[in-house]
Amino acid sequence: MMKKAATKTTTERSKTELRTELLLDRLLDAATRVFMEKGFDATSMGAIAKQAHASTETFYRHFPTKxxxxxxxxxxxxxxxxxxxxxxxxxxxxxxxxxxxxxxxxxxxxxxxxxxxxxxxxxxxxxxxxxxxxxxxxxxxxxxxxxxxxxxxxxxxxxxxxxxxxxxxxxxxxxxxxxxxxxxxxxxxxxxxxxxxxxxxxxxxxxxxxxxxxxxx
CATH class of the missing domain: 1.10.357.10 (Tetracycline Repressor, domain 2)
Structure with a gap:
């Protein structure tokens, strides 16, 4: 039983890591597009979040600063x-x-x-x-x-x-x-x-x- 529980935890962790990687890719893809279009100063975290269809809170959780x-x-x-x-x-x-x-x-x-x-x-x-x-x-x-x-x-x-x-x-x-x-x-x-x-x-x-x-x- 303990072995099965450990395997399940590992699987769940892997799925969580995969979801996080996919999310980060989406955020970084959006950030790249906005930086290219507007430059550094004119880019806001809000604009990037909108482009990525994510909340600004999500962005700041992974990237505290621009x-x-x-x-x-x-x-x-x-x-x-x-x-x-x-x-x-x-x-x-x-x-x-x-x-x-x-x-x-x-x-x-x-x-x-x-x-x-x-x-x-x-x-x-x-x-x-x-x-x-x-x-x-x-x-x-x-x-x-x-x-x-x-x-x-x-x-x-x-x-x-x-x-x-x-x-x-x-x-x-x-x-x-x-x-x-x-x-x-x-x-x-x-x-x-x-x-x-x-x-x-x-x-x-x-x-x-x-x-x-x-x-x-």
Missing amino acids: EELFERVLLRRTEFLKGELNSVLLSEDVPEKALTAFGELGLSLLLAPQALSLHRILVMEKGRFPHIVASFHSQGPQRVQAALASYLAGQVKRGRLRKTNTHVAARQFFDLVIPEFHFAMELRSTPAPTKAEMRQRVKEAIDCFLHGYGSTG
Whole structure:
């Protein structure tokens, strides 16, 4: 009997946790949409609650302040980006294949409207919330580059790349692919590049990268 009771409690707890996760996803989806549309200052917890079809009390129970909610929205986005980009860095794939997948996916994700909107808000609020900027950077770009560096280190061991500081190499590849398009869209409001333009940019970056880091063996 005690065993059955314990199993039932565990099941009930699991159902409760699942309901909470689904609720948090709904709240964060709504918060993301409203922040993107209105920015940080013009967004109210009430507006987000209305968008999520939830009470403001529900929001405050899970997110005591708008600042904490915004940080959670950003970190949730970084978790998604990390998962997607890490998934294409397969150790068995040769550098040209893995870097092509990483570069093209990275461009499509980082130049997406949601990513650009949240980044603009982050830049606008960096003076007020420097800890959020630091958290975003450490949980997002730094970890993505660390994953790329780890992949490159594996390729060095396989003899596919020459020995080098793979953290520097990862940063350099990232810089070859992302900044120009990102800068153009953020500051000059140019249209998003086409898939063909993104493929060409990644190809050029890989040609340059492998010219410097490719194995001579």
